[in-house]
Amino acid sequence: MPIALAAVTIDVIGFGIVMPVLPTLITDLGRVDLAAATRIAGWMLAVFAVTQFLAGPVLGNLGDRYGRRPVLIAAMTAFAVDYALMAVAPTIAWLFLGRAIAGITGATFGPVGAVIADVTPPERRATNFGYLGAAFGIGFIVGPALGGLVATFGPRAPFWLACALAVANAVAMYFLLPETLAAENRRPFALRDAHVIGAFKPLFAAGNATPLLVAWFLWQLGGVVYPTTWAFWAKLRFDWTDAQIGWSLAWVGFLQLLVQLFLTDRVIRRTGERGAAIIGLACGAATLVIYAFVTQGWQVYAFFLIGCLGALAWPALNGILSRMVDASRQGALQGGIGSMNSVAAVLGPLIASQSLAWGARHSFDGAAFIVAGTLIGAATAIVLLGVPRLHYAAAGEAIR
Numbered sequence: 001m002p003i004a005l006a007a008v009t010i011d012v013i014g015f016g017i018v019m020p021v022l023p024t025l026i027t028d029l030g031r032v033d034l035a036a037a038t039r040i041a042g043w044m045l046a047v048f049a050v051t052q053f054l055a056g057p058v059l060g061n062l063g064d065r066y067g068r069r070p071v072l073i074a075a076m077t078a079f080a081v082d083y084a085l086m087a088v089a090p091t092i093a094w095l096f097l098g099r100a101i102a103g104i105t106g107a108t109f110g111p112v113g114a115v116i117a118d119v120t121p122p123e124r125r126a127t128n129f130g131y132l133g134a135a136f137g138i139g140f141i142v143g144p145a146l147g148g149l150v151a152t153f154g155p156r157a158p159f160w161l162a163c164a165l166a167v168a169n170a171v172a173m174y175f176l177l178p179e180t181l182a183a184e185n186r187r188p189f190a191l192r193d194a195h196v197i198g199a200f201k202p203l204f205a206a207g208n209a210t211p212l213l214v215a216w217f218l219w220q221l222g223g224v225v226y227p228t229t230w231a232f233w234a235k236l237r238f239d240w241t242d243a244q245i246g247w248s249l250a251w252v253g254f255l256q257l258l259v260q261l262f263l264t265d266r267v268i269r270r271t272g273e274r275g276a277a278i279i280g281l282a283c284g285a286a287t288l289v290i291y292a293f294v295t296q297g298w299q300v301y302a303f304f305l306i307g308c309l310g311a312l313a314w315p316a317l318n319g320i321l322s323r324m325v326d327a328s329r330q331g332a333l334q335g336g337i338g339s340m341n342s343v344a345a346v347l348g349p350l351i352a353s354q355s356l357a358w359g360a361r362h363s364f365d366g367a368a369f370i371v372a373g374t375l376i377g378a379a380t381a382i383v384l385l386g387v388p389r390l391h392y393a394a395a396g397e398a399i400r
Helices: 002-017 022-030 034-066 068-087 092-119 122-153 157-176 201-205 210-223 225-238 242-291 297-322 327-361 367-395
Strands: none
Touching (some): 002 068, 022 092, 034 327, 068 157, 092 122, 092 297, 122 157, 210 242, 210 297, 225 297, 225 367, 242 297, 327 367
């Protein structure tokens, strides 16, 4: 698990490490102003999300056929190539190509989730999925800070550092990561299953899982409001500087990391996966609605003491879903989940940014948070009403 989790951490660090310099690099290569660079960056994000959507179930199914280890090593190696490509990119087109490669290799969340499912008994999976969320949190804290520091050596330096980290992790996995998928649990690779619908086929066959999948998607769709609109909203509402925005994001990542490391296991043991999911979703939705109406910057920090409990949702929901498929399809499940997240990553920014723009024109810049809170509130209701039936049908056991 430590080596696999390191892959996720490096994945997120690699994404975050280039954030401080990407605007400069785009304006330099494209010879455009910052406004045009922002639009270009938006299209780059869409390319990243679309390729990740397509690659998620492919990598998951390849992992079910050939094992997790070769897929992870290959993905991390390609990740290194991607950042080397972006470091030497002479034109904007090269950056788009690099983001496409990053979208494919960024689907490592699926194989890593499958590793966790392979080595963890069902009753402990939700807790260990929490460590995957913690790895993401560490990367989200370290990446932007490290990128800002390395950027003093030039706008391309962070890309070289991300490349070096990816190479180091690929080497570590080659020598230290054992294969976690037993030979008897492998299954043939079928191209017809290597897409988002095919990846979830075993779930649809194992009881009516549709409501839970819808809840997952709504939760992801609402959660995209943070990376999409946070900086713009903070400037509109509080006139924060870039540094103040950075500190607020670090606070968000830090609290979510603490929840994943120290609360996830305790809450799941006490309330069960379903209870933890409801707590996480409800706290996340409530905090978003509150943010729509806060008037002081300190309130953002105070109310995220509640909002950080939203980090419980990911391991809890993933734990429930992982119980619904057998050992031979854990990779397909995680790949399908990654693809759903990618669809949300394409649609979510459009919904959030348009809501913010509409609200700002009508003197209410909190509109995006109302929309996001409503989406996650709907996900909460679905889990509250639908998960007991799904869990009984799929696992044949009582809900704690």
